[in-house]
Amino acid sequence: RLATKRLPPGSMGLPVIGQSLSLLKAMKANTGDEWFQDRIRKYGPISKLSLFGTPSIFLHGQAANKFIYTCDGNKLANNQPKSISRLMGERSIIELSGEDHKRIRAALVSFLKPEVLKQYVGKLDEEIRHHLDMHWHGKQEVKVGPLMKTLTFNIICSLIFGIERGERRDLLVGLFQELIAGVLAIPVNLPFTQFNRSLQANAKIKAIVMDLIREKRAAFEQQGASPHQDLITCLLSMRDEDNSSVLSDEEILDNAKIVMIAGHDTTSILLTVMVRLFANDPSVYEAVSQVWAFSMTQMDETIFPNPSKFDPKRFEQQVPAPPYSFVAFGGGPRICPGYEFVKIETLAMVHYLVTRFTWKLSCKDDSFSREPLPVFNQGLPIQITPKESSGALQSRALRGDRI
Ligand code: HEM
Known part of the structure; x- marks a missing residue:
């Protein structure tokens, strides 16, 4: 009592x-x-x-x-x-605490920090341009919600697993969707339940990623592949003072999976919400496209080689939110380690969108439900019009070429 x-x-x-x-x-x-x-x-x-x-x-x-x-x-x-x-596995960062959490976190941050991320801007840029060529150019209407999910999945797949476009990547998309569906399912493992399907998908993901770890290890140890190729190679190349691996294979598997999940659904929603915001408030679209078209912007000069094209000051002059009031990325020792990555990915995609297209919503219902992450009820269809003249020119700017 x-x-x-x-x-x-x-x-x-x-x-x-x-x-x-x-x-x-x-x-x-x-x-x-x-x-x-x-x-x-x-x-x-x-x-x-x-x-x-x-x-x-x-x-x-x-x-x-x-x-x-x-x-x-x-x-x-x-x-x-x-x-x-x-x-998700018992050795994933979200399960661990104390020294184990610190060790895994340090390993992930060593891959996700700005100085390292700048090496992946080229890959990111290539994925985005390929995505736009495949799914946006030549179309009059697109469904933003599912497309952003495809894009962010592909980006993270290439960066985390180093898997090129093709059969293995396509297989993983479906398997991860099935795995994620199990997170909110009733945890009853019977042949017809969602939880059972998710466990089966998990077993298949494990087999694929373990194969991948073996391949990457061979490429790194025998063929001298760069440790910075992708997250898996980066994690398995880490050694402590007595030259033993910092992470076990099980830890690499569980944490590659968690970054894969944490790293694509969230950003796809952010991008979809931004497209809706620009459509509903043309003045925001106008302001953003002006910034990109004439001065170019970027938050961190360590990421893009030619900072003279970017104008971070206009963003920095805003009054910062009081501490612990803006917690979209959490805080403290578990604050989202993907924050810098989100900034780069979002800036790159928004750059391409506003320099290549104008758009308006083509649905009456632009609302979403939370499952628990937001899912747009109609997928947010928009009508797009290409900005023919500026696209190619602006695209070069993102890769750091002088216009
Ligand atoms: C708009 C996009 C994103 C949002 C809003 C977001 C938000 C969050 C939040 C709220 C947390 C929990 C922090 C806590 O427990 O206090 C978190 C953790 C985490 N996020 Fe993100 N995230 C995003 C994107 C990403 C990306 C792109 C990655 C990886 C590339 C990532 C990787 C992680 C990981 C590994 C954790 C666990 C950290 C830990 O337990 O120490 N996230 N994120």
């Missing part, structure tokens, strides 16, 4: 179900924000509830964010449901 007295206000709802169904319903209808606001009105910024069979505490606000992101790992630790570890 003493323990109960110290708990914050709030109801635990029905046994097992708790508030899960009500929250999932609100997210599906994209009224999740209202759902949380209602809670805050009813119980204040800290309340108890039960989600997905687990007693939970809901925290809201800047102070709460600060508490979570600066809290000692012994007091507050990441704790994924068992079903997630079965799908």
